[in-house]
Amino acid sequence: MTDPIQQAPTIQGWCPGALRPMMSGDGLVLRIRPVAARLTQSQALGLADLARRFGNGLIDFSSRGNVQLRGVSTQGHPDLIAALAALGLVDETPKAEAQRNITVSPFWTQQDQTVDVSAQVVKVMSQREAPVLPSKFGVAIDLGPTPVLQDISADIRVERDAEGSLLLVANGMARGMTCHIDHMADHLQKLAAWFVAAGGVTGGRGRMARLIANGTVPDGFDQTPRQVQDPATRFVPSVVLVGAMVGFDFGQTDWKTLTALAEIGPLRITPWRMIIVEGARQMPHVAGLITDPQDPMLWVTACTGKPGCLQALQPTRPLGRALAPHLQGPLHVSGCTKGCAHPKAAEMTLVATATGFDFIRQGRADDTPTLRSLTAADLCAHPNLLSAKEPNAQPDALPYPMNERL
Template identity: 35%
Template sequence: MPIPDHYRRGACPSAGNPMASGDGLLSRIRLIDGRLTPSGLRRVAALADEHGSGLIEITGRGNLQLRGLAEEAEAELTATLVDAGLAVEPAASEAVRNIQCSAAADLDPQALIDPAPQARALDQRLISDDRFRALPPKFRFVFNGGGLTHLADADGDIRADAVSTPEGTRYCIGLAGTSATAQSLGNCKPSQVVDVLVELALIFLEERQRLITPARRMRQLIDASGSSPFAGLRDLSRPGGVTADHPPAPEPGRTRAGTVLGVALGCLGTNSARLIAEQLEAHNSTLRITPQRCLIMPHGPVTNPGLAEAPELIHTPGDPRLSAIACPGMPGCASGSTATRRDALDWAEQVPELFDGRSLVHVSGCPKGCAHPGRAPVVLVAREGRYDLVLDDRALPEEEGHRIASGLLPEEVPDTLRALVSTAALNSPGDEPLVQSLVRVAQASRNRR
């Protein structure tokens, strides 16, 4: 179903271009290669304490956010970020730096290539060419090197996915989607990929202006005009090759790329951030940040006692909080009518059979679904202080039949979720994963309607 204008997530905040929220201004720090030095982490923590809420938020794109900023402090914060190399000026250039990159591909022997050098080179091209300031706020580039921090499932307007070919590693260039759904244009050498992506972005900028209403995303342009303007680039060869390894996202604990720490609801306290910086410095390491709101420390296991006791850090797989994704809700967001983060943590503790560390439960303060725009097996979306339960859909359901309960008080939700899990278990053949059982429950509910 079409998204009503008042439910669109139109803003894309950045340094120098903050967004107003319920608790002040919100500014985003883009990590082009998914990496942050200890000194950078200390600087961000200091800014969060001095000007913000005292929390560092990790977004679903692997970036950082500071919220609760006073209007008069935002200019100083931006200047500090620019001085630290964490943002650029002017704000119009900072706004177009929407690049995602496999954060730990250089640490992972199963990744095909480390795309960080290409991501940083593309970033410089976007910054240095004023034409790219016309890119829409959410237009996104994706570099997927494969391995544990692959981005096969990340949606991109223009993407480069590593593939293995008889001629060596190449990037498969695609438009509008994930690695599975994007329209493939062909392969190119790593040395050519930045030029190719730049040319495709310039074609997009030219073609979008031919429409009565300029396209905001590549998918809109292709749906309206087709993909023929993007065909035939001289640096592209025929698509093909073996795709990079795309294993499940790393869980907390030791992995081949380092030690993974989960961060409950993506909210990292500044004290924990400083302790992480201290341990990184001791090992001369750089922090990696994933879209799953996890931190990867390249060195050995966590040895700092303070980190072991930090309440928001998750050290073991299966922790119920790993299943929960929640927006700030009330009072942090003006659109929220419930305390979503508090509710999500309460429900994770009360219903561990659903919050099993693997199944995804999205708790949204309103139908915009900012914390997780995509589909989720279970969604609890707030309306006027109560929750609706949606299965296998978005916070604003694409099919109204996916909304199986409405108007639940927060305290009524745990029993409803337990009944849902019981129904799924009763109808599950053998050892079917819970997520698949929940999807089948949703399908059965639709059929009954």
């Protein structure tokens, strides 16, 4: 239930792009959407250099596998766009950029059709006659042997059925439509057009799962059962089939670390705000990385907070860092009730207020708090306030079986 006491933050209703950046407390934020979530070495080196020259040197990774530059000035924006275009990292128009909302499994291989399917989806979504979709409407391409993106926000999903065939899914449905790759783009376009025609968009916003939950379902998309992602799977730093996956505190790095990683190999951006250094067979020895799968900072999600975000009511990351060693489960620290860094329910959420933090157990940042008006000092002095378990219980071993199979 949404908490009525908290003052509602401003909902922008759109995501920043490179061509249409968003103003934040530390300057413009530009979101760059690399094709197939992959940066070649020269693109990654170039991007790190641009973050240093045009931004504040910090680089964020988003939960859709995108990259953000921060702290860019309005005056510097045109030159930055020209430099990004030279790297092949911007679309032709803001509309094309906004519609290219595609998340791919970062574990894709040359054989699993991700690159082909991704190219088809881009083509369909950028056609002039493509339906006008809400800014947050997205497609997830998840073509490994078992799904890994089912926790990631998307409205249309391309997965595999139990026989290994491509399965087109309207998000929110337990079944999908099996289809051949030659017909996939056509069916995807029809599904997107159905979403609009069926009333999925109101005031420029709307999500497929909400429409489906209201009992409106598309014909032909309830044929084949989906495979279900193992809910215990937790993605943590490790060496996987396609490279070495490394993490960063709060999913943020700086230009120096990005440069060092790019010198090792091409980079894939994961929707878990980590990076895979393609081809690496051991963890890179680079400062500023999380390489230990048991690092407590992996439990913490925190948005930019104050002063980087104009809507933030308190700093978030210093508190998250201070609490990390005491955690026995995931913690989301949010600078306001919008909950940008973790829009879904979390086991534990701290939401900034004008005077401190409210605590929500198993809810979203805009849910009714369990405890109110905690100060950062209270929380640091008594971290057991957040304990999800009995006070003397031992933490579970972190489950990370998936990585061993990838």
